[in-house]
Amino acid sequence: MDPRIQLLKSFAKPSSEICNSYFSKNAKTWQKADKSFVSEADIKVNDFLLSQIQSHFAEDAILSEESPDNPKRFTAEYTWIIDPIDGTSEFIAGSPEFCVMVCLVHKNKLVYAMVAIPQENKAYFGGPAKSLIELDLLSNKETRLVPKEINSNxxxxxxxxxxxxxxxxxxxxxxxxxxxxxxxxxxxxxxxxxxxxxxxxxxxxxxxxxxxxxxxxxxxxxxxxxxxxxxxxxxxxxxxxxxxxxxxxxxxxxxxxxxxxx
Structure with missing residues (x-):
């Protein structure tokens, strides 16, 4: 397995555990300059992801919602696009509909991604020409997902x-x-x-x-x-x-x- 994809897949469980450790526990929150909200859980997940990427692939660039933009991404071969918690307002409100998202990009082409839903103990992995996998974070069981015939509209x-x-x-x-x-x-x-x-x-x-x-x-x-x-x-x-x-x-x-x- 490509080492970057292997690293990306390793993020699902620990990032979900960080989110769940703060969920419904009055995590500290504040407004950013753009008036959107952020929580200490966002920052903890962001710090974890950045530390892992930087320690394994220091040459790669990172574009994250919770970090300053770095022009390194215009010259680096690989860029990691991160949303530590997508749906922070849901997280703060006590709704389980939030997730952790990481995508590996080569130049400007999407390569492989993870979306983990901590409160559902599920993570999803896939990318162009690759299988779509649902991972149960409790049992570690992987299930290959295939498109279903559209019938519900x-x-x-x-x-x-x-x-x-x-x-x-x-x-x-x-x-x-x-x-x-x-x-x-x-x-x-x-x-x-x-x-x-x-x-x-x-x-x-x-x-x-x-x-x-x-x-x-x-x-x-x-x-x-x-x-x-x-x-x-x-x-x-x-x-x-x-x-x-x-x-x-x-x-x-x-x-x-x-x-x-x-």
Whole structure:
């Protein structure tokens, strides 16, 4: 096994244990300059991941939500894109719908990723041309996940920030909706067969999309922009304006008519 992938897979259990040790225990929280919240658990997981990567692959770059951006990522062969806790607001509120996300990128191409859901004791691993694996963190049992035939026509949406346009799209396309917290957990609901599609029409960072996108690519098609083009990574501005996971061409065509995005 590639040593970087081997290291990445080793992160699931200890990072989940850190999260669970702080969950529902009044972890210290504060607001960052951008008004988003962070907790001491975010920082502990971030410190753990950075220390592991830097001790094994000091030549690699890191792009993390909880660390300053480093221009080293523009010249390094490998970059690790990290969200120590995706869904910090869920974590702080005592909701189990948060996750730890790590994605390995070669230049600007997604290679392999992990999304771990600590409160469910599950982790998901995969990448382009690689098997999608669900790991039970209690039993260490690995299960290979394969795409399920779409039959529920379910669109996963945000619990708190579902846009009116998305509701209109779902109604016009006869889709049912399923609300969930955290971008990473939403994609895992697709991998679990509980949802089929996902739309996000607001600005979002690469650390929120890299690992979920990489996992979906195990099944072929990942996240796209409104034109159906793959998302780009390791950019100077590490934000996307939106993304879509609509793996039926007629749905994407309907989205192009409804969503007028720049």
């Amino acid at each position: 379910t669109l996963v949406i945000s619990k708190s920030r579902a846009a009116k346009e998305i509701s209109i799209f779902a109604e016009e396309c006869n889709l049912t909706t399923f609300s969930c917290g955290s971008a990473g957990v939403k994609v895992c609901r697709i991998l679990q067969g509980k949802a089929d599609y996902y739309i996000h029409i607001n600005k979002i960072a690469e650390w929120d999309t890299a690992a979920p996108d990489c996992l979906l690519k195990s099944w072929g098609r990942g996240l796209t922009d409104l034109d159906g083009e793959e998302l780009k990574y390791n950019k100077s501005s590490f934000y996307h304006q939106h993304f879509f996971y609509l793996n039926q061409s007629e749905l994407l065509q309907s989205a192009q008519k409804i969503f007028q995005l720049n």
